[in-house]
Amino acid sequence: MVSASRPRLLLRQLHRVMAGPGSGQERLDRVVQEIARNMVAEVCSVYLVRPGNRLELFSTQGLKQAAVHKTSLKVGEGLVGLIAESGVPLNLPEASAHPKYVYLPETGEEVYHSFLGVPIIRNGLVVGALIVQNETQRHYTGEEVEAVQTVAMVLAELMGSGELIDPKELSGAGKDPYEPVTLEALTLADGIAAGVAVFHEPKIDIEHLVAEDIDVEQARLADGITQLREGLDRMLVASDMPLAGEHHDILETYKMFAYDRGWQERMVEAVDSGLTAETAVERAQQDIRARMAQTRDPYLRERLSDLEDLSNRLIRIILGYSGEHAHQQLHEPSIIIARAIGVAELLDYDRKYLKGVVLEEGSPTAHVTIVARALGIPMLGRVPGLGDRLADGDRVIVDGDMSRVCIRPTDDLDRAYTESLAGRQELAAEYAAQRDLPAVTKDGVAIDLYMNAGLLIDLASLETTNAAGIGLFRTEFQFMVSSTLPRMKAQTEIYGQVLEAAGDRPVVFRTLDIGGDKRVPFLPYVEEDNPALGWRAIRLALDRPALLRYQIRALLTAAIGRVLYVMFPMVADISEFMQAREIVEAEVARMEKLGKKLPREVKIGSMLEVPALAWQLDRLLEIADFLSIGTNDLMQFFFASDRGNPKLANRYDLMSPAALSFIHSVSEKCNAAKVPVTLCGEMGSRPLEAMALIGLGLTKLSISPPSIGPVKMMLRNLDLGEFSSFLRPLLSSPEHSLRDILKAYAEERHIPI
Ligand code: PEP
Numbered sequence: 198m199v200s201a202s203r204p205r206l207l208l209r210q211l212h213r214v215m216a217g218p219g220s221g222q223e224r225l226d227r228v229v230q231e232i233a234r235n236m237v238a239e240v241c242s243v244y245l246v247r248p249g250n251r252l253e254l255f256s257t258q259g260l261k262q263a264a265v266h267k268t269s270l271k272v273g274e275g276l277v278g279l280i281a282e283s284g285v286p287l288n289l290p291e292a293s294a295h296p297k298y299v300y301l302p303e304t305g306e307e308v309y310h311s312f313l314g315v316p317i318i319r320n321g322l323v324v325g326a327l328i329v330q331n332e333t334q335r336h337y338t339g340e341e342v343e344a345v346q347t348v349a350m351v352l353a354e355l356m357g358s359g360e361l362i363d364p365k366e367l368s369g370a371g372k373d374p375y376e377p378v379t380l381e382a383l384t385l386a387d388g389i390a391a392g393v394a395v396f397h398e399p400k401i402d403i404e405h406l407v408a409e410d411i412d413v414e415q416a417r418l419a420d421g422i423t424q425l426r427e428g429l430d431r432m433l434v435a436s437d438m439p440l441a442g443e444h445h446d447i448l449e450t451y452k453m454f455a456y457d458r459g460w461q462e463r464m465v466e467a468v469d470s471g472l473t474a475e476t477a478v479e480r481a482q483q484d485i486r487a488r489m490a491q492t493r494d495p496y497l498r499e500r501l502s503d504l505e506d507l508s509n510r511l512i513r514i515i516l517g518y519s520g521e522h523a524h525q526q527l528h529e530p531s532i533i534i535a536r537a538i539g540v541a542e543l544l545d546y547d548r549k550y551l552k553g554v555v556l557e558e559g560s561p562t563a564h565v566t567i568v569a570r571a572l573g574i575p576m577l578g579r580v581p582g583l584g585d586r587l588a589d590g591d592r593v594i595v596d597g598d599m600s601r602v603c604i605r606p607t608d609d610l611d612r613a614y615t616e617s618l619a620g621r622q623e624l625a626a627e628y629a630a631q632r633d634l635p636a637v638t639k640d641g642v643a644i645d646l647y648m649n650a651g652l653l654i655d656l657a658s659l660e661t662t663n664a665a666g667i668g669l670f671r672t673e674f675q676f677m678v679s680s681t682l683p684r685m686k687a688q689t690e691i692y693g694q695v696l697e698a699a700g701d702r703p704v705v706f707r708t709l710d711i712g713g714d715k716r717v718p719f720l721p722y723v724e725e726d727n728p729a730l731g732w733r734a735i736r737l738a739l740d741r742p743a744l745l746r747y748q749i750r751a752l753l754t755a756a757i758g759r760v761l762y763v764m765f766p767m768v769a770d771i772s773e774f775m776q777a778r779e780i781v782e783a784e785v786a787r788m789e790k791l792g793k794k795l796p797r798e799v800k801i802g803s804m805l806e807v808p809a810l811a812w813q814l815d816r817l818l819e820i821a822d823f824l825s826i827g828t829n830d831l832m833q834f835f836f837a838s839d840r841g842n843p844k845l846a847n848r849y850d851l852m853s854p855a856a857l858s859f860i861h862s863v864s865e866k867c868n869a870a871k872v873p874v875t876l877c878g879e880m881g882s883r884p885l886e887a888m889a890l891i892g893l894g895l896t897k898l899s900i901s902p903p904s905i906g907p908v909k910m911m912l913r914n915l916d917l918g919e920f921s922s923f924l925r926p927l928l929s930s931p932e933h934s935l936r937d938i939l940k941a942y943a944e945e946r947h948i949p950i
């Protein structure tokens with residue numbers, strides 16, 4: 198067993214070995230021997246990642262020496278490969294019982310039963326694995342796991358010294374250094390960008406792992422934590438926040454973590470075990486990473502990544518990198534490369550040169566993704582092994598349209614992108630020039646182009662695009678970035694700011710669309726088999742009416758003296774709409790009774806996102822003031838095809854006669870009933886699709902702000918009468934999609950799509 202002082206003892210011994218004479222290999226061998234002795238383990242081995250994603254046995258005590266530098270496994274292969282792939286420790290009393298176990302006869306390891314392996318992580322990347330094995334079947338204690346993890350950090354430092362492996366190889370520079378590579382990614386924030394690769398983390402270079410004086414280290418840690426908290430407090434009160442409300446909420450969440458006792462205690466304990474303050478933070482951070490990799494709960498993963506962001510901040514503070522703007526300065530257009538990045542970290546970079554971000558991880562609903570989108574910074578995620586494929590300074594192109602990242606592009610590719618970027622800039626200038634021109638077709642039909650929004654920062658687009666208003670304000674974003682249920686006052690303030698920014702233009706507030714995969718911190722999470730079909734949106738609102746009531750109260754107060762437009766998401770049955778409508782009316786009556794001021798008028802609408810509602814339109818249109826077609830959900834239910842599943846992305850086309858005639862019948866019914874209908878799904882944001890929708894009789898589209906320019910340009914060049922006559926008969930055609938036909942139509946007539 199490892200006593201409390203044992204890890205400390207081991208660290209001291211390792212420190213001595215590392216400072217002592219000998220080649221890198223000799224010192225690694227000695228380190229391995231010390232670990233085996235200290236841990237009373239028969240085997241201790243180190244595997245390091247080599248080119249080709251192989252893990253090579255670099256040193257061992259206990260296995261056959263002849264296997265050293267001969268035996269290797271692929272990342273993902275065997276137990277060692279699993280550790281390297283997952284970045285998570287593995288603690289097994291009987292290694293051979295694990296499904297991933299691979300028997301390597303040349304090592305002679307068959308006699309060993311218990312197995313403890315931890316990843317060796319450097320700059321956030323797994324660069325190897327440290328393995329301890331025993332003949333007896335035993336479960337290693339938590340303390341032992343921690344001791345081995347700490348040692349793995351020392352080994353990471355040894356590797357960084359360049360004596361074992363060319364350090365370029367570690368940063369990936371040694372791997373196909375000149376080859377152009379294109380990697381697939383998940384688009385988190387749209388757009389195209391080009392620049393040089395800047396690794397997000399290399400600044401954190403921890404040199405001193407072992408504490409000379411534990412009291413001094415405790416004081417450094419405590420001082421660092423205090424500075425971290427003060428810094429966040431300062432950011433919270435700073436008045437020139439670029440992100441007003443949401444930024445504030447995100448920082449509040451950070452602050453909650455910064456004051457988290459458990460986190461602090463982990464770090465204090467790590468210093469007690471003999472580490473320096475900065476290493477203690479990193480140790481705690483590695484635990485967070487391991488927990489992140491294990492948890493299936495997406496919400497928790499994202500909160501843990503906030504905590505990791507804070508850890509990086511704290512390390513920089515302890516190491517004396519100055520204050521909030523601790524990052525390396527950018528000097529030219531740059532693409533930030535990281536495993537993950539936090540909001541505060543992203544905002545630290547100079548916006549002038551920050552052109553794009555590529556992450557090994559990343560999630561569509563993470564705080565940082567929401568912020569990148571709002572700031573218009575193209576961001577790609579889910580590129581495993583990214584850090585291995587490029588080096589600092591490599592040219593990188595981020596292509597959010599094609600969901601790919603091009604590393605060291607060929608001259609031809611680079612030129613094509615540069616031209617495309619220049620073309621985009623030119624187009625942007627053209628869109629800006631038509632800002633004040635009316636959105637009217639060539640034959641004089643006026644189309645209302647509204648924009649979709651959800652964050653305060655989106656509001657600036659009202660001015661730049663000159664949108665007719667906000668056709669969909671997704672209120673859940675505020676709730677998703679806040680750690681506690683936003684209070685009524687805070688809600689009222691946000692809605693008030695939205696209305697104020699909109700001035701005379703209408704704003705349609707959609708009540709909370711939470712639940713399912715849109716997790717919020719203040720509601721218990723119940724795992725559902727089909728979250729998109731689950732307890733979400735209006736279903737949740739009607740089961741928990743207090744939430745809706747408070748939101749309505751806030752909206753009514755914010756819209757005093759104005760017209761308030763409210764609509765409900767995911768209505769599947771007309772009775773749901775009626776109940777929700779009654780809640781709004783009851784709130785209006787309550788405020789009247791209390792003698793409070795009210796909006797000039799309250800208009801209540803429904804979203805059409807569930808096909809069943811389309812068969813209740815006759816009745817619905819009698820009681821709803823307006824309708825909004827949410828094609829994102831409507832079409833996934835129409836085709837029974839998950840909107841987030843890339844395997845299905847190209848299977849069905851929204852430009853199919855089936856989908857278009859469905860939308861056509863809805864629009865016809867609304868027009869006949871004289872109930873205003875808007876389409877607010879992403880579909881309307883693409884000019885070709887928008888052309889088809891207008892051809893079907895829709896005259897109101899609510900689309901993403903950057904799409905307003907292209908859609909307006911399209912419709913100003915469209916003869917709607919002629920096009921409608923062309924389109925309508927096609928709705929009964931047996932084609933899988935009308936896309937090509939409509940594209941050819943537009944191209945022949947020089948309609949920009
Ligand atoms: C939709 O479903 O089309 C919609 C606009 O709502 P969301 O994308 O927020 O689900």
Ligand code: MG
Nearest residue numbers: 806827829830
């Ligand atoms: Mg929806």
